[in-house]
Amino acid sequence: MSYRQVLLDCVAGAFDLVLPTHCAGCGAAGVRLCAVCGLALQSVVATRARPDPAPDGFPATFTAGQYEGVLREVIVGWKDGGRPDLGQDLAFALRVALAAAISALEPRESSTICLVPAPSSPASVRARGYRPVADLCRSVMRQVPAKIAPEWSTR
Numbered sequence: 001m002s003y004r005q006v007l008l009d010c011v012a013g014a015f016d017l018v019l020p021t022h023c024a025g026c027g028a029a030g031v032r033l034c035a036v037c038g039l040a041l042q043s044v045v046a047t048r049a050r051p052d053p054a055p056d057g058f059p060a061t062f063t064a065g066q067y068e069g070v071l072r073e074v075i076v077g078w079k080d081g082g083r084p085d086l087g088q089d090l091a092f093a094l095r096v097a098l099a100a101a102i103s104a105l106e107p108r109e110s111s112t113i114c115l116v117p118a119p120s121s122p123a124s125v126r127a128r129g130y131r132p133v134a135d136l137c138r139s140v141m142r143q144v145p146a147k148i149a150p151e152w153s154t155r
């Protein structure tokens with residue numbers, strides 16, 4: 001566990017003393033993530049995603065889910081709701097999508113896997129003081145074996 005995570009856990013613990021905890025997915029009282037919402041996040045299935053229209057040469061792209069339901073609520077709570085404790089749950093979903101991308105590579109293919117965080121607006125970066133999605137991508141990348149370590153891109 002990193003120093004940062006320990007600090008975030010301490011802050012979250014202190015926060016829970018002041019305000020009651022609630023499920024980030026459905027709002028149920030007394031839990032940070034209820035069993036139903038936790039299972040929903042643990043059950044994400046990576047799928048290929050493609051914008052419509054897609055530019056020529058658009059690479060194979062994977063997502064851990066649609067931006068809706070429990071996943072959306074957890075992302076919003078994590079990014080803008082003062083719930084940094086949810087980062088570990090979102091890291092799991094990102095690892096699922098990354099594993100799908102790695103599995104889709106042809107054995108002799110020399111393609112590069114890029115994690116591309118959706119960019120935060122300048123106003124959001126100023127308000128938060130950091131880039132949560134970029135930080136999440138960096139965190140997940142550090143867990144990938146070096147021989148298949150993806151590149152990180154801000155493009």
Ligand SMILES: [Zn+2]
Nearest residue numbers: 023026034037
């Ligand atoms: Zn819930």
